Amino acid sequence: NAGVMQNPRHLVRRRGQEARLRCSPMKGHSHVYWYRQLPEEGLKFMVYLQKENIIDESGMPKERFSAEFPKEGPSILRIQQVVRGDSAAYFCASSPRVGSGRHTIYFGEGSWLTVV
Amino acid sequence: AQKITQTQPGMFVQEKEAVTLDCTYDTSDPSYGLFWYKQPSSGEMIFLIYQGSYDQQNATEGRYSLNFQKARKSANLVISASQLGDSAMYFCAMMSPGANSKLTFGKGITLSVRP
Numbered sequence: 001n002a003g004v005m006q007n008p009r010h011l012v013r014r015r016g017q018e019a020r021l022r023c024s025p026m027k028g029h030s031h032v033y034w035y036r037q038l039p040e041e042g043l044k045f046m047v048y049l050q051k052e053n054i055i056d057e058s059g060m061p062k063e064r065f066s067a068e069f070p071k072e073g074p075s076i077l078r079i080q081q082v083v084r085g086d087s088a089a090y091f092c093a094s095s096p097r098v099g100s101g102r103h104t105i106y107f108g109e110g111s112w113l114t115v116v
Numbered sequence: 117a118q119k120i121t122q123t124q125p126g127m128f129v130q131e132k133e134a135v136t137l138d139c140t141y142d143t144s145d146p147s148y149g150l151f152w153y154k155q156p157s158s159g160e161m162i163f164l165i166y167q168g169s170y171d172q173q174n175a176t177e178g179r180y181s182l183n184f185q186k187a188r189k190s191a192n193l194v195i196s197a198s199q200l201g202d203s204a205m206y207f208c209a210m211m212s213p214g215a216n217s218k219l220t221f222g223k224g225i226t227l228s229v230r231p
Contacts, residue, residue: 033218042120042207042221043161056216091161095217105211105219107153107161 003027005074006092006108013115019079019086021111025094032075033105034067037089049075082115089113118143118210122222129198130230136183137193137225139208149211150191151219152182156204164206167191195227203229 003026013019025032030050035043048056049069060067064082069075079086092108119142129135141150152164167175167182175182183192195202205226209219 031217035219035221040223042122042223043209043219044221045218048216048218056218059218089159093219104163104166105151105217106163109158109160112159 004029004092004094004106004108006090006111008111009109010112011114013082013113015083015115016081019082019113021077021079021090021092021113022074023077023092023094023108024074025092026096026106029094029096029106031095031097032069033093033095034075034077035091035093037091037110039088043091046077079113082113084115087113087115118145118148118212118220120208120210120220120222122208122225124225126226126228128228128230129195131200132197134194134196135198135227137195137206137208137227139191139193139222141189141191141208141210143189143210143212145212145214147213149213150182150184151209151211152180152191152193153207153209154202154204155207155224156201161207165193198229200229200231203227 005024032049034046037043045059047067064080066078089110091110093105095105121140148169150167154162165177165180167184179196181194205224207224208222
């Protein structure tokens, strides 16, 4: 799972600032997922993207959060005007395909956002 | 809707002994996959084992095995010969291929291995 690269690993932002989290999927993977882990909780799905397309954003907060996966470059999770409740670990995962029960999803090491 | 339940309090096991971590699930999908992940204190999510709903045999990966009881909707993780490095949070998760393959996670179980 070391193949999914996330940066920064740790990010501190003041309330009202913007946070940008980046994710490069494993080589050959074109499906990217973002999950959020609040303290003492399991991971919660946020958004699923393929290159240049948002496929499922049912877990994304309606405001301040956005995600993209451009044709070139990493996937970006952007949080505008951060608040203390945004403090969490944000995990990116990638997969080679969907629709198969046997494939495995690989996670990055996570990005820890702290809002002060 | 899918749901994963992990209700055990913090678990303790003596080094070299086996331990079972419980997971029950709920879904109306006929086809699904069950995963276990380990999250050590360093924070990364490490894939341990996968079980497909139509797999005839219980999955095994080294010291990890999955006790899959489909009728009871349970997918317990068994760790044999526990090691100190097994101390971590363990998460059970479910995926339905038809749901864009997104994972639904339980709240996790803390395992501490005693020397």
